[in-house]
Structure formats: structure tokens, C-alpha cells
Amino acid sequence: MTPTMKEALKALVEHSGEGAIQKNGTILAAGEVLGTAPEISFSSMTWLRLVSLGFIEGAGKNRIRATASGREAVK
Numbered sequence: 001m002t003p004t005m006k007e008a009l010k011a012l013v014e015h016s017g018e019g020a021i022q023k024n025g026t027i028l029a030a031g032e033v034l035g036t037a038p039e040i041s042f043s044s045m046t047w048l049r050l051v052s053l054g055f056i057e058g059a060g061k062n063r064i065r066a067t068a069s070g071r072e073a074v075k
Helices: 003-014 044-052 068-073
Strands: 018-021 027-029 032-034 056-058 063-066
Touching: 003 027, 003 032, 003 044, 003 063, 003 068, 044 056
Parallel strands: none
Antiparallel strands: 018 027, 018 063, 027 032, 056 063
């Protein structure tokens, strides 16, 4: 897992572990858009890679959630 992927996963877990995928590919979790600070941004590719590794999963239409292994990976 890359440092950016780990930061994205950590941000998701810290914001309830579940979020909505917005039209621009960003994630809205607990009322906050994740990874939009100038020093770090999370692209849709980051989220797709986390899905392919099993750290996050689909949680309904346009939603994702951290899996148990994803939560464990950021402890």
C-alpha cells in the first residue's frame, strides 16, 4: 500500500468508515470531503486501488465503506 493509499484509508476510517462517492470522484464522509487539502489529494484511482486490495468495499449505490482488514491496516 502506498503512503497516499494509507492516508486515504485512514481518513475514511476516521470519518465513520463509510462515505459517498461524489460526481467528481471525491468521497464525502461524515460531512467532509476527504483529501482535498493542497498537500494531499485522493484521486478516484486511489479509491479503486483500495477496493482491489480489499481494504474498502461497495456499500450501496455510490457508497464505499472500510472493510475489517482496512480498519486493521490503519491501526
